[in-house]
Amino acid sequence: MSSFLDYAIPGIPYGCGFALLAVGLVLTFRATGVFNLAFGAQAFLSAFVFDLLNQYAHWDQPASFALAVLVVAPGLGLALDRFLFRHIPTASSTAKVVSSLGLLVAIPEMIPIIFGGRTRHRIGYLWLSPNLVYFHLGSTPVNGADIATTVITLGVVAALLAMFRWSAAGVTMRAVVESRRLSQLEGVNASRVAAGAWALSSTLAGLSGVLLLSQSNSIDPTNPLAFTTLLVAGITAAALASMESISVALLGGIGLGVLENVLVKYLPPGSVLATGFLPSLPFAVLVIVLLANPRLRHIEQSSDPMASVDPPPPPPAVSTRDPRLAAPMKWGFRILMVAFVASVLTWVPGNWVFVLAQGIVFSVIFLSVTMITGMSGQLSLCQATFAGIGAFTAGRLAEHLGLSVLAGALVGGLLAALVGIVLAVVVSRVSGLLLTLVTLAFAIFADNVLFQFSWSGGGITGVDVPRPAIGPLSFASDRYFLVLALVILAFCMLLVVLVQRGTVGRYLAAMRGSPGAAASLGINLTSTKVVVFAMSAGLAGIGGALYGSAEGPIASTDFSYVLSLVWVVVVITTGATTVEGAVQAGMAFAVLAQVLSYLPSRLDGLEFVMFAFGALTYAKHPEGIVEYQKARWLARVSRLLAAWDARHPGSGQPSLAGSGETASAAPAGSVELSNG
Amino acid sequence: MGDHAPLLDARSISIHFGGLRALAEVSVQVYEGESLGIVGPNGAGKTTLFNCLCGQLRPDNGSVSFAGRPIDGLPSYRRARLGIARTFQRIEVFPEMTVFEHLMVAERARRGDGRLWKDLLNLGRPRRDELENVEEMLSLVGLSDVAMTPVAALSLGHCRLVELGRALMLQPRLLMADEPSSGLDTRETQVLGDLLRYVQRERSVAMILVEHDLDMVARVVDRAMVLDFGEMVAEGTLREVMANPEVRRAYLGRGA
Numbered sequence: 001m002s003s004f005l006d007y008a009i010p011g012i013p014y015g016c017g018f019a020l021l022a023v024g025l026v027l028t029f030r031a032t033g034v035f036n037l038a039f040g041a042q043a044f045l046s047a048f049v050f051d052l053l054n055q056y057a058h059w060d061q062p063a064s065f066a067l068a069v070l071v072v073a074p075g076l077g078l079a080l081d082r083f084l085f086r087h088i089p090t091a092s093s094t095a096k097v098v099s100s101l102g103l104l105v106a107i108p109e110m111i112p113i114i115f116g117g118r119t120r121h122r123i124g125y126l127w128l129s130p131n132l133v134y135f136h137l138g139s140t141p142v143n144g145a146d147i148a149t150t151v152i153t154l155g156v157v158a159a160l161l162a163m164f165r166w167s168a169a170g171v172t173m174r175a176v177v178e179s180r181r182l183s184q185l186e187g188v189n190a191s192r193v194a195a196g197a198w199a200l201s202s203t204l205a206g207l208s209g210v211l212l213l214s215q216s217n218s219i220d221p222t223n224p225l226a227f228t229t230l231l232v233a234g235i236t237a238a239a240l241a242s243m244e245s246i247s248v249a250l251l252g253g254i255g256l257g258v259l260e261n262v263l264v265k266y267l268p269p270g271s272v273l274a275t276g277f278l279p280s281l282p283f284a285v286l287v288i289v290l291l292a293n294p295r296l297r298h299i300e301q302s303s304d305p306m307a308s309v310d311p312p313p314p315p316p317a318v319s320t321r322d323p324r325l326a327a328p329m330k331w332g333f334r335i336l337m338v339a340f341v342a343s344v345l346t347w348v349p350g351n352w353v354f355v356l357a358q359g360i361v362f363s364v365i366f367l368s369v370t371m372i373t374g375m376s377g378q379l380s381l382c383q384a385t386f387a388g389i390g391a392f393t394a395g396r397l398a399e400h401l402g403l404s405v406l407a408g409a410l411v412g413g414l415l416a417a418l419v420g421i422v423l424a425v426v427v428s429r430v431s432g433l434l435l436t437l438v439t440l441a442f443a444i445f446a447d448n449v450l451f452q453f454s455w456s457g458g459g460i461t462g463v464d465v466p467r468p469a470i471g472p473l474s475f476a477s478d479r480y481f482l483v484l485a486l487v488i489l490a491f492c493m494l495l496v497v498l499v500q501r502g503t504v505g506r507y508l509a510a511m512r513g514s515p516g517a518a519a520s521l522g523i524n525l526t527s528t529k530v531v532v533f534a535m536s537a538g539l540a541g542i543g544g545a546l547y548g549s550a551e552g553p554i555a556s557t558d559f560s561y562v563l564s565l566v567w568v569v570v571v572i573t574t575g576a577t578t579v580e581g582a583v584q585a586g587m588a589f590a591v592l593a594q595v596l597s598y599l600p601s602r603l604d605g606l607e608f609v610m611f612a613f614g615a616l617t618y619a620k621h622p623e624g625i626v627e628y629q630k631a632r633w634l635a636r637v638s639r640l641l642a643a644w645d646a647r648h649p650g651s652g653q654p655s656l657a658g659s660g661e662t663a664s665a666a667p668a669g670s671v672e673l674s675n676g
Numbered sequence: 677m678g679d680h681a682p683l684l685d686a687r688s689i690s691i692h693f694g695g696l697r698a699l700a701e702v703s704v705q706v707y708e709g710e711s712l713g714i715v716g717p718n719g720a721g722k723t724t725l726f727n728c729l730c731g732q733l734r735p736d737n738g739s740v741s742f743a744g745r746p747i748d749g750l751p752s753y754r755r756a757r758l759g760i761a762r763t764f765q766r767i768e769v770f771p772e773m774t775v776f777e778h779l780m781v782a783e784r785a786r787r788g789d790g791r792l793w794k795d796l797l798n799l800g801r802p803r804r805d806e807l808e809n810v811e812e813m814l815s816l817v818g819l820s821d822v823a824m825t826p827v828a829a830l831s832l833g834h835c836r837l838v839e840l841g842r843a844l845m846l847q848p849r850l851l852m853a854d855e856p857s858s859g860l861d862t863r864e865t866q867v868l869g870d871l872l873r874y875v876q877r878e879r880s881v882a883m884i885l886v887e888h889d890l891d892m893v894a895r896v897v898d899r900a901m902v903l904d905f906g907e908m909v910a911e912g913t914l915r916e917v918m919a920n921p922e923v924r925r926a927y928l929g930r931g932a
């Protein structure tokens with residue numbers, strides 16, 4: 001028993017960090033409806049700033065703390081509210097999560113660009129030194145950092161609870177949580193309350209980051225990944241609390257910390273399970289909580305009796321393309337394709353051929369995002385994991401059975417689809433937000449455990465996926481590989497377009513428009529979503545196998561969960577609703593990385609930052625900012641054509657003049673304008 | 677009509693939202709081919725009752741059966757497949773789609789024909805009989821000339837007709853219409869009333885109509901019931917119901 005305590009007690013301060021983050025998540029979700037994934041990055045930012053001031057600028061702890069946690073953290077929260085979330089109060093919860101996802105990607109990438117990379121010398125701490133043991137609990141030494149973390153966390157949460165119960169501000173906030181609209185009618189300034197919630201929860205996130213600095217060597221202020229894992233633990237604790245109760249979130253966070261530490265004792269030391277399972281323990285717990293906690297099923301449904309007062313979210317822009325544009329665009333595209341292939345086979349330099357091939361392979365993978373996010377409106381954060389499953393399967397099958405890579409890619413795609421089905425069925429009863437969270441947790445789990453085994457991803461040693469060959473035809477050279485990849489891409493695009501135009505695509509469009517109405521027609525939303533999720537996973541798997549084949553040896557780091565986040569953000573920026581969007585994303589992602597590699601290494605993450613900021617516009621332009629601009633230009637050209645027609649009656653297309661088409665074009669155009 | 681079992685039989689439906697009792701022990705029976713009007717002041721629980729009947733909300737208490745079989749546990753898409761169709765008080769159309777596509781998607785859904793592999797083999801294109809059904813419905817609801825217009829560009833009156841056509845595409849046995857005339861002008865209301873009456877009489881679709889426009893109710897329904905504060909206060913012919921002192925109090929006491 002005492003040895004149990006030896007393991008459990010250090011878990012308490014460790015779990016306190018999770019708890020603070022969880023409380024912050026619950027707070028913002030309740031007050032503003034935003035599930036803010038960016039808290040992981042915000043915790044990282046505060047920890048980084050604290051470390052920078054304390055260790056490099058040699059400020060003392062209180063001053064560093066004041067700036068990092070009391071100024072930077074709430075300041076960032078207020079800025080997010082003011083410039084982003086305040087403008088999208090009625091956006092879907094997916095749109096809000098996408099915005100926070102953009103931040104989760106952008107913030108850690110911006111830090112090295114602004115401050116330059118830093119390596120860590122020694123551990124900073126906030127209040128009491130982690131190197132001093134103050135007393136023993138049983139036989140467990142308790143150091144200063146443990147005491148500080150626990151005392152501060154409990155104190156802060158107690159103060160928060162007291163505030164909600166007794167202070168005027170707290171009561172107002174509770175009223176806004178109940179019904180934003182009603183409390184507005186009562187004269188409450190709901191925007192001010194939301195801003196307050198943002199400032200408060202961002203401060204909690206910052207505090208959690210700084211407290212965790214001294215907790216563990218594994219949490220490095222220069223390593224944002226550590227803070228994303230922290231985020232998943234926070235999410236799990238928040239889910240335990242049904243996104244409602246602050247005190248349960250606190251207990252849940254601490255409980256997770258304890259569980260993690262106790263398990264260290266029982267897992268075989270040094271095994272993949274011990275090194276990998278612990279960081280992904282929150283995944284297992286999260287899945288169990290999701291399945292066991294029925295209250296989570298409806299967290300997104302508004303319980304505000306006045307919700308119907310809110311205006312509906314903006315409909316996607318109605319594209320008004322003049323039918324005359326169709327032919328030039330089609331032929332322009334064909335000529336472009338022929339020129340592209342001819343160039344690649346002849347004059348394009350070798351390193352660029354490789355980059356373009358990469359772009360094509362990325363396009364295949366990104367089609368999977370088109371399916372899941374663009375068509376079915378769900379946000380999956382484990383597409384890189386599916387790609388990894390495809391790649392490792394193809395690699396292992398080639399290695400052990402000598403199977404051709406193309407066949408291996410198919411098997412890998414099927415396997416990924418199977419995993420996708422299991423995942424989708426597990427979360428099919430719950431809402432879209434929870435799917436997002438489960439996929440994130442799954443990606444972290446796969447990254448840490450699944451891909452570490454020697455029979456799967458082989459950890460950092462990796463797997464070799466050879467280049468494909470069909471009979472005597474070898475695609476070992478980059479140029480031929482590119483052409484093959486292009487053919488596969490065209491085939492995959494065709495499949496996606498067929499689904500988009502087919503019955504399932506129409507069902508999904510109905511579901512995006514109004515889930516309630518779609519169900520009232522007898523459409524089974526759950527099974528439709530599962531099927532689409534599976535196909536999306538399959539596409540990612542095939543694309544992943546191709547990616548492995550393009551790169552040569554690949555390792556688990558090539559399919560790190562962070563990539564999933566980045567990929568989604570990239571596709572959403574360029575346009576997740578069309579297949580062209582996926583191709584634009586793939587090419588832009590590969591080409592931009594190559595172009596930026598000519599810049600100083602400090603700017604390494606710049607492309608991520610650019611795409612991440614693009615994703616922030618998702619709530620306003622769900623079709624993607626690039627596609628949106630394209631549609632605007634086409635609409636402009638169409639209007640010019642229409643104006644030309646008006647001035648030159650008799651020219652153009654007389655057949656249309658009397659029919660309903662022109663009559664409908666005008667109101668459609670005005671809808672498009674009013675969205676702009 | 678009363679001698680055989682009702683098509684829809686809902687008994688003692690209760691539901692509350694937080695502290696608010698939205699429905700208290702409400703029972704509704706609708707017989708094959710009959711039309712029932714539900715009237716009541718704002719916030720009486722009419723829409724909530726619809727949501728409980730079509731499976732969008734789970735009542736705390738009570739049971740619903742349709743065509744003789746209990747449907748309490750069924751999700752709304754299963755109820756739709758049994759033949760319960762509805763329209764919505766707040767317009768619920770699919771903004772990306774044209775009027776034609778609305779009806780086509782309903783036609784597909786009625787046939788339960790949404791297999792991914794069929795789409796992948798390009799077998800998902802509209803067939804001739806489907807097109808005929810859609811054309812027929814378009815002319816029935818009078819939307820033929822805006823068939824190819826995206827609904828985002830349509831007026832409210834047109835959207836109500838789209839919803840009605842979409843619901844009727846399911847060839848329902850029971851149609852539930854939630855304030856179909858709200859937001860429409862008198863001419864549009866007239867057209868809609870004629871349409872509902874035609875559908876109900878000629879196609880013998882049973883109907884529940886929630887409506888504030890009493891003229892319209894009088895034209896369409898056989899029988900009416902009154903909800904107030906989640907309770908059923910009267911039931912009978914519309915004339916009987918409106919003569920009921922309790923109803924006059926519920927309506928006029930606060931309204932006038």
Ligand SMILES: Nc1ncnc2c1ncn2[C@@H]1O[C@H](COP(=O)(O)OP(=O)(O)OP(=O)(O)O)[C@@H](O)[C@H]1O
Nearest residue numbers: 303304305693698717718719720721722723724725
């Ligand atoms: N999802 C919900 N959460 C909380 N309260 C709700 C919800 N839906 C409805 N209510 C409340 O239940 C009561 C009944 O609402 P309902 O919409 O059924 O009324 P109604 O009779 O349809 O009114 P109206 O004529 O205005 O359409 C109202 O007080 C409403 O505020």
Ligand SMILES: [Mg+2]
Nearest residue numbers: 722723724765
């Ligand atoms: Mg209503």
